[in-house]
Amino acid sequence: MRQSVDRRDFLRLAGIAGVTFTAGLFPGHRASAQAAGDFHFVQMSDTHWGFKGPPNPDAEHTLEKAVATVNALAQKPDFIFFTGDLTHTTEDGNERRARMKKFKEIVSGLSVKDVRFMPGEHDASLDKGEAFKEFFGDTHYTFDHKGVHFIALDNVSDPAAKLGDEQLAWLADDLKKHKPDDRIVVFTHRPLFDLFPSWDWATADGAKAIDLLTPYQNVVVFYGHIHQEHHHMTGHIAHHAAKSLIFPLPAPGSQPKRVPLPYDAEMKGLGEREITMAAKIGITELPVTKA
Numbered sequence: 001m002r003q004s005v006d007r008r009d010f011l012r013l014a015g016i017a018g019v020t021f022t023a024g025l026f027p028g029h030r031a032s033a034q035a036a037g038d039f040h041f042v043q044m045s046d047t048h049w050g051f052k053g054p055p056n057p058d059a060e061h062t063l064e065k066a067v068a069t070v071n072a073l074a075q076k077p078d079f080i081f082f083t084g085d086l087t088h089t090t091e092d093g094n095e096r097r098a099r100m101k102k103f104k105e106i107v108s109g110l111s112v113k114d115v116r117f118m119p120g121e122h123d124a125s126l127d128k129g130e131a132f133k134e135f136f137g138d139t140h141y142t143f144d145h146k147g148v149h150f151i152a153l154d155n156v157s158d159p160a161a162k163l164g165d166e167q168l169a170w171l172a173d174d175l176k177k178h179k180p181d182d183r184i185v186v187f188t189h190r191p192l193f194d195l196f197p198s199w200d201w202a203t204a205d206g207a208k209a210i211d212l213l214t215p216y217q218n219v220v221v222f223y224g225h226i227h228q229e230h231h232h233m234t235g236h237i238a239h240h241a242a243k244s245l246i247f248p249l250p251a252p253g254s255q256p257k258r259v260p261l262p263y264d265a266e267m268k269g270l271g272e273r274e275i276t277m278a279a280k281i282g283i284t285e286l287p288v289t290k291a
Contacts, residue, residue: 039078039146040075040077041079042073042077042081043080043082043083043242044066044070044080044083045083045084045085045223045224045242045244045245046083046084046224046225046227046242046245046246047066047085047086047246048085048088048122048244048246049087049088049099049102049106050087050090050095050102051246051247053260054262054263055246055247055261056246056247057263062245062246063103063106063107063245064109067106067107067109067110070110070111071109071111076112077112078112078145079112079115079116080115080116081117081187081222082117082118083118083120083189083222083225083242084119084122084156085119085120085121085122085123085189085225085244086103086117086120086122086132086136087100087122087123088246089122089123093127096126096127097131100123100131100132100135100136101135104135104136116143117132117136117137118139118140118153118154118187118188118189119136119139119154119189121156121161123156124154124156124157125156125158128159129156129157139152139154140152140154140167140170142174147183148183148184148185149183149184149185150185150186151174151184151185152187152188153167153186153192154189155189155192155206156189156190160204161200161202161203161204162203162204162205163209168208168209171209171212172212175213175216180215180217181216181217181218182216183218184213184216184218184219185219185221185222186213186219186220186221187221187222187223188203188221188222188223189223189224190203191225192206192209192210192221192234193206193207193210193234193239194206195232195252196252196253199252199253199258200258201225201252210234210235210237213237217236219236219237219238220237220238220239220240221237222239222240222241223239223240223241224241224242224244225241226249226252227243227246227247227248227249227260228243228244228249228251229242229243230252247261247263248264
């Protein structure tokens with residue numbers, strides 16, 4: 001199902017899972033987008049490989065099913081981006097590496113070979129990203145694709161949930177190379193804004209990053225961490241959260257504690273996200289395929 005909506009309609013419809021949103025988030029770029037060629041990518045998030053427990057009794061196979069779902073897409077994405085918490089946390093450094101190795105083996109089955117990763121706090125906060133870097137490389141970086149500049153920010157390697165002054169300076173330097181109307185997509189794990197800080201759904205210095213991004217007219221942020229679809233605006237910057245691939249979490253502040261929602265055999269609340277990039281952005285939440 002696809003609905004074409006303007007900014008106001010987008011905000012009104014935000015939070016309805018299973019609908020493709022097409023929002024005019026990059027106004028004025030239709031001609032340049034068409035000249036560069038439309039494309040789409042898949043965002044996958046919070047796979048938590050190594051998790052075991054009642055919230056997902058099929059946890060051992062959920063990632064494999066997600067890979068199969070993406071491989072079955074009629075239109076192959078240009079690339080796939082994992083927005084953190086690839087593995088479930090463990091204080092055992094050897095086990096952490098074993099989980100990352102197994103995760104990497106499973107996702108090697110993706111038919112799209114341009115696959116990019118960033119850490120979540122489960123991957124990186126206990127060792128400041130050391131193991132993650134061994135398997136996946138830098139925790140923050142940039143790349144460009146068909147006229148869009150992509151920025152991956154690391155707000156998890158610091159256990160204080162900060163980007164840090166060094167990374168903020170790096171971001172500022174990168175942005176100086178771009179024009180105010182360039183199209184920019186940012187990936188983070190935690191939300192950059194204060195969604196619900198008492199549940200760790202915030203970035204301590206995220207407002208500084210938003211301030212650096214605000215002078216740019218065409219910015220979209222995709223993140224994970226909260227295990228549910230969520231949409232938010234900071235000024236003209238849209239922030240979109242992806243569902244988890246392991247278990248859903250409750251709406252911000254809807255219950256006393258941040259604990260997984262009960263297991264749903266239909267896998268409702270879990271999914272990947274397919275994003276179409278053009279003068280407009282289409283966002284589709286895809287369900288995890290059952291065996």
